[in-house]
Amino acid sequence: MTDGAHRARSRRILGFAARQLVQLWWYELVLPKIGLSSVADRTRERRMRRLAERFRTLAVELGGLMIKVGQFLSSRLDVLPPEITSELEGLQDEVPPVPFPAIRELAEAELGSPLDRVYAWFDEAPVAAASLGQAHRARLSPVDAEETGLDEVVVKVQRPGIEQIVGVDLAALRRIAGWLRRVRVVSEHVDAPALVEEFAQTSLEEIDYLHEAQNAERFAESFAGDPRVDAPAVVWERTTRRVLTLEDVTAIKINDVEALRAAGIPPAEVARVFAEVMFDQVFTHAFVHADPHPGNIFVTPLADGDDGARELGERGIPWRLTFVDFGMMAEVPAELRAGLRMLVIAVAGRDGRAMIEAAHEIGVLMPSADTAELERALTQLFERFGGMGFAQLKQVDPREFRDFGVEFGDVVRSLPLQLPEHLLLLIRAMALTSGMCSGLDPEFNVWDAVEPYASQLLQEEGGNLVEDLTGQALSSARLLWGMPQRVDALITKADQGRMSFDTSRLERRLDRVEGVARRVVSAVLFAALLIGGALLTASNPALGTTLVALSVLPLLHALFAGVVGRIRRR
Known part of the structure; x- marks a missing residue:
């Protein structure tokens, strides 16, 4: 151009x-x-x-x-x-493909050799043509095939002149x-x-195929040992910034319901596993495929001798999900993941107020936002549509759905919102995931997919809560139990300085403050042990019951220490 x-x-x-x-x-x-x-x-x-x-x-x-x-x-x-x-x-x-002579010229310039020397075979017809590049099937040369252990590959070639076009745009x-x-x-x-x-x-990273190749390897490492997920191997010897050679992992497109059924694979099971894998990327690996559309995910049936076939065979015909195209990936920083954990727990609990708190934590809502109307709208949303699957939502009167959607959208857009960095791609990934799962299984319920993670997060939060309360209580206890020595030191210094005022009243008051403070410590310890025990009872009954029983001791101290002190003073 x-x-x-x-x-x-x-x-x-x-x-x-x-x-x-x-x-x-x-x-x-x-x-x-x-x-x-x-x-x-x-x-x-x-x-x-x-x-x-x-x-x-x-x-x-x-x-x-x-x-x-x-x-x-x-x-x-x-x-x-x-x-x-x-x-x-x-x-x-998808756009019209670039004529093959232009693709050949760019690829040969990048690889430094004619295509018929680099590859044993190269298909001139593209598998797919996109706005930034296009992909062709090929076969590695015998030498490369022996070194890599691969044969059939897919070669992505950048559209000629796309870097200049991206710069202009x-x-x-x-x-x-x-x-x-x-x-x-x-x-x-x-x-x-x-x-x-x-x-x-995001766009500049997407046209850098070396960056995409690194993403592909990082994604594969994240799921190493997980038989549910696979990713293509990178042929680094035939990869540059504008040419990317990957293992050909083409299989059944994830949205090809008829092909899945013909292979004996239930689409509803695919939807469930796909949702699990996407949530794992968010909450476990913090590295998410942000473009999970049907062309980028395959369902690969496995033969009996394939790795993972034994583990996967327990659910029927063994298969795994194979992801491709790692140009658009979403990072999930620790602070964003913490906010998302809060959000998942709030959604599972149908708690509108907690969702708003999570939105503040994530940074979506500005601190000055008046969220009263939003909380009301979320409460109505959960009361009317909470827990419904896609099939149930289709039975709702379209006019009711439309009116509620318009009202809810107006409320959201009236607020000072700004999606922070990293969140936009994550929302795109989750939206595509929800749509894909609903297409595979009309009965798919996103609440069901979220709840196992919410339960796990609640248990983790419970453990963290116990640790935090216990830590705070012990810290306060160390400080308060050391107060008499500090008071004694203060009085000694005052005596040495020959101060004339009477410290007896001060001592009595400090004794009372000290007593109250120790009762407060006992109350905090009681709450920590009781809450911790209640949260852990479901997952660890023995430990949970022990903590609840031990909570009686600080409770008795908090209730009766003051009475005993008054009796002694009399």
């Missing part, structure tokens, strides 16, 4: 954004100021839908990063109305973000420049 073509592309993107901003300014700012807000309200849904349709057309025509922008925006339910997100969510990352997006920062109705809800930078980082 020439410099002139790049400039024309940039002008087209900026021109589209400028027209939409002028329309936004007119309808959302000018008309309400002159008393015509009813006109803006009445036409908003239609305008939003037309905006999404025009952007979708632009994205398909331009390709490149614009398709990724559409997919990125489709998951921004926090700041965009459903008229836009629903139109963009079906935007597919990101420059345009950064300029548009600067405009949006000056629009109050937008800046109150989203930090557009930060959003663009997050998107830019």
